[in-house]
Amino acid sequence: MNKLLLIGIKDLKLMFRDRAALTFMLLAPFLLTLAMGFVTGRFSGGSTGISDIPVIIVNLDQGDLGNALEDLFNSADLAELMEPSASSDPEAARQLIESNEASAAIIIPKGFTQSIIPAAGATFGQDYVEPEPIQIEVYTNPSSPTSAGIVKAVVDEFISRIEEGRTSGMTSFLQLMQSGLVDPQNIEAEAGTLFQNVEQTESNTITLTKNTEGADAVEFDLLSYFAPGIALMFLMYTVSYGGRSILAERAGGTLPRLMISPTQTAQVLGGKVLGIFFMGVAQVGILILASTMFFQFRWGDALGVIVLILAAVLGATGWGMLITAFARTPAQVANTGTIVMLIFSILGGSFISLENFPPFMQTISKITPIAWGLDGFTTLALGGTLPNLVEPITALLIMGAVLFGIAVVLFNRNGLVQL
Amino acid sequence: MKSILEVKELKKNYGDFQAVKGISFEIKEGEIFSLLGPNGAGKTTTISMLSTLYAPTAGDATVAGHSVTKAPMQVRNAIGVVPQDLALYEDLSAKENLIFWGQMYGLSGKSLTSRVNEVLNQIDLADKAKNRVKTFSGGMKRRVNIGVGLLHKPKLLFMDEPTVGIDPQSRRAILDTVKDLNRQGMTVLYTTHYMEEAQELSDRVGIIDHGELIAIGTQKELTKQVGHTDTLILHISENEDANALADSLKNMPDVLEARATDHEVSIITPQAENILASVVSKANERGIKIRSIDIREPNLEAVFLHLTGRALRD
Numbered sequence: 001m002n003k004l005l006l007i008g009i010k011d012l013k014l015m016f017r018d019r020a021a022l023t024f025m026l027l028a029p030f031l032l033t034l035a036m037g038f039v040t041g042r043f044s045g046g047s048t049g050i051s052d053i054p055v056i057i058v059n060l061d062q063g064d065l066g067n068a069l070e071d072l073f074n075s076a077d078l079a080e081l082m083e084p085s086a087s088s089d090p091e092a093a094r095q096l097i098e099s100n101e102a103s104a105a106i107i108i109p110k111g112f113t114q115s116i117i118p119a120a121g122a123t124f125g126q127d128y129v130e131p132e133p134i135q136i137e138v139y140t141n142p143s144s145p146t147s148a149g150i151v152k153a154v155v156d157e158f159i160s161r162i163e164e165g166r167t168s169g170m171t172s173f174l175q176l177m178q179s180g181l182v183d184p185q186n187i188e189a190e191a192g193t194l195f196q197n198v199e200q201t202e203s204n205t206i207t208l209t210k211n212t213e214g215a216d217a218v219e220f221d222l223l224s225y226f227a228p229g230i231a232l233m234f235l236m237y238t239v240s241y242g243g244r245s246i247l248a249e250r251a252g253g254t255l256p257r258l259m260i261s262p263t264q265t266a267q268v269l270g271g272k273v274l275g276i277f278f279m280g281v282a283q284v285g286i287l288i289l290a291s292t293m294f295f296q297f298r299w300g301d302a303l304g305v306i307v308l309i310l311a312a313v314l315g316a317t318g319w320g321m322l323i324t325a326f327a328r329t330p331a332q333v334a335n336t337g338t339i340v341m342l343i344f345s346i347l348g349g350s351f352i353s354l355e356n357f358p359p360f361m362q363t364i365s366k367i368t369p370i371a372w373g374l375d376g377f378t379t380l381a382l383g384g385t386l387p388n389l390v391e392p393i394t395a396l397l398i399m400g401a402v403l404f405g406i407a408v409v410l411f412n413r414n415g416l417v418q419l
Numbered sequence: 420m421k422s423i424l425e426v427k428e429l430k431k432n433y434g435d436f437q438a439v440k441g442i443s444f445e446i447k448e449g450e451i452f453s454l455l456g457p458n459g460a461g462k463t464t465t466i467s468m469l470s471t472l473y474a475p476t477a478g479d480a481t482v483a484g485h486s487v488t489k490a491p492m493q494v495r496n497a498i499g500v501v502p503q504d505l506a507l508y509e510d511l512s513a514k515e516n517l518i519f520w521g522q523m524y525g526l527s528g529k530s531l532t533s534r535v536n537e538v539l540n541q542i543d544l545a546d547k548a549k550n551r552v553k554t555f556s557g558g559m560k561r562r563v564n565i566g567v568g569l570l571h572k573p574k575l576l577f578m579d580e581p582t583v584g585i586d587p588q589s590r591r592a593i594l595d596t597v598k599d600l601n602r603q604g605m606t607v608l609y610t611t612h613y614m615e616e617a618q619e620l621s622d623r624v625g626i627i628d629h630g631e632l633i634a635i636g637t638q639k640e641l642t643k644q645v646g647h648t649d650t651l652i653l654h655i656s657e658n659e660d661a662n663a664l665a666d667s668l669k670n671m672p673d674v675l676e677a678r679a680t681d682h683e684v685s686i687i688t689p690q691a692e693n694i695l696a697s698v699v700s701k702a703n704e705r706g707i708k709i710r711s712i713d714i715r716e717p718n719l720e721a722v723f724l725h726l727t728g729r730a731l732r733d
Contacts, residue, residue, distance in 0.1 A: 253506030
């Protein structure tokens with residue numbers, strides 16, 4: 001078996017034999033999540049899920065799709081979650097948001113439907129150019145970020161369904177015309193049928209009914225925010241614990257012993273990094289499994305959760321390595337790691353939603369894997385799937401790679417083994 | 420007999436400090452060679468360079484024909500190292516430690532299992548194989564530490580002060596193990612500051628002090644340097660003037676040399692018994708209280724004393 005993997009597995013085994021570390025890595029976040037559950041009323045029977053989100057719909061379109069979106073917000077499926085009101089004045093709607101009287105305003109511009117469904121009389125010749133779709137504006141209230149996020153998620157989902165239908169429909173029609181299977185003379189009628197189907201498909205697809213998990217998924221549970229926040233906070237502890245093990249091995253003589261075995265330095269360092277990665281994945285994985293089993297949390301799309309965990313741990317591992325590269329003793333890593341854990345958990349939004357922070361703080365928070373991880377977990381909790389996680393996952397992977405690169409340079413400069 | 424280790428002008432500097440000052444020696448296959456010297460003499464630094472942990476500042480060494488600077492991987496495959504400090508995972512069992520380290524030396528499958536079991540028997544810990552190392556006594560840990568170095572049956576075994584800080588019984592067991600290994604054909608480079616260990620184990624001894632190899636040879640060759648002399652060591656109280664006493668003894672008949680260290684005066688003489696009474700009365704004359712007296716026949720410690728003017732334990 002590859003030595004890199006053997007070193008990583010050995011570190012994971014050692015972690016599971018360290019009772020103090022296990023207490024801090026698993027028991028503490030579990031208990032803290034439990035406590036947050038009671039504080040938020042999640043376990044005391046009270047419904048603390050978000051409901052009756054005030055949303056203003058300005059439907060200037062009045063076309064089929066604009067009406068469909070308005071209907072969606074007024075549908076029975078979203079009746080508990082949304083409290084929509086209609087307006088015809090976009091500026092007035094924005095003012096209501098500014099004055100904190102609603103969480104979001106959805107402004108459906110005039111011509112929205114026509115920009116997607118071809119108008120009567122449109123010709124579909126070889127040189128047909130698709131019109132640029134007109135954008136729906138979701139004007140959000142920064143002081144109620146979660147509610148606004150939910151509104152945005154519903155609109156995004158609606159638009160994404162329309163986009164899917166539009167793109168595939170147009171492509172199919174152009175191909176059918178080019179192959180002569182559809183007469184250009186009849187294209188208008190055919191297209192009308194198609195987009196009618198798109199509307200139906202769209203309205204059928206965006207079903208937020210209880211029996212398809214849609215309603216539950218969209219009903220945002222505050223603990224779905226805090227639980228990953230706490231897990232990510234303690235992940236920072238775990239990566240510094242893992243980093244500490246590099247210096248502890250150096251002080252304990254096992255690292256020099258590894259270096260004089262027929263093992264490449266890169267394998268030793270890579271194995272240690274893999275060990276930290278394994279520890280982080282094990283920790284977050286166990287916490288997620290435990291909270292699913294004991295608290296009935298729904299973390300969202302399983303594939304998205306797995307990939308996000310891997311990316312978040314990688315980003316955090318980068319920080320663990322960087323802290324270790326700057327430290328000279330295991331105690332320094334422990335101290336610095338604890339400070340970084342606390343700062344990052346506050347800055348990253350483990351306890352207070354990032355959207356309550358001023359913009360510059362929100363920007364600074366992006367240096368933390370917690371902020372990106374929470375972004376991803378919130379997206380998943382709101383019903384998002386892996387494709388919706390491209391941004392946080394990319395950011396976390398880049399973070400991990402860059403920090404690891406810096407750490408390697410520092411390790412080389414300072415000497416991994418020499419004291 | 421063929422050389423398995425050839426050291427040529429090996430140097431190691433830490434900034435301005437010269438830890439090893441260009442030492443050269445060789446070890447023949449099947450030998451037990453001891454590097455004898457006090458703490459800080461450069462023994463561990465030498466082993467660290469020979470085992471490829473530290474790059475030499477200058478010079479080179481070859482192990483089984485492979486240069487430590489140019490072919491470190493081949494050197495690592497050829498050597499086993501028993502470091503001075505325990506280098507084990509205390510939360511793993513003895514067997515888990517041996518398995519892990521065996522894997523790091525490229526062992527796997529049945530060969531790993533059988534070799535681990537052999538080594539456990541060899542270090543007499545087969546019955547405690549599943550116990551975590553942290554539950555072991557110091558001596559048992561030392562034995563596991565040695566076991567790790569033996570797993571891949573190295574051609575040359577470096578043992579860096581393997582008996583430091585353990586009880587006499589464990590020390591005895593380790594010395595017997597070293598002799599057993601050598602009988603089985605293993606070449607051993609053994610570092611120690613215990614003269615008795617070097618005397619008991621070694622075919623040849625190199626005496627190292629302040630980073631320099633000041634003497635090398637068989638014990639017979641080395642003690643010859645001192646001649647047929649005894650060493651009389653006077654242990655005096657802390658507040659006594661050892662230098663003054665040494666100076667007063669230098670001109671006495673049959674005193675070849677008298678040197679003072681912190682609380683000792685060492686006198687080299689052809690026959691210690693002949694001058695004992697005179698030495699004691701000289702000390703009394705100067706009002707110096709002697710706490711105890713040792714008489715040593717020529718041995719490695721006397722050689723060290725002869726060469727450096729200091730006792731080995733200083």
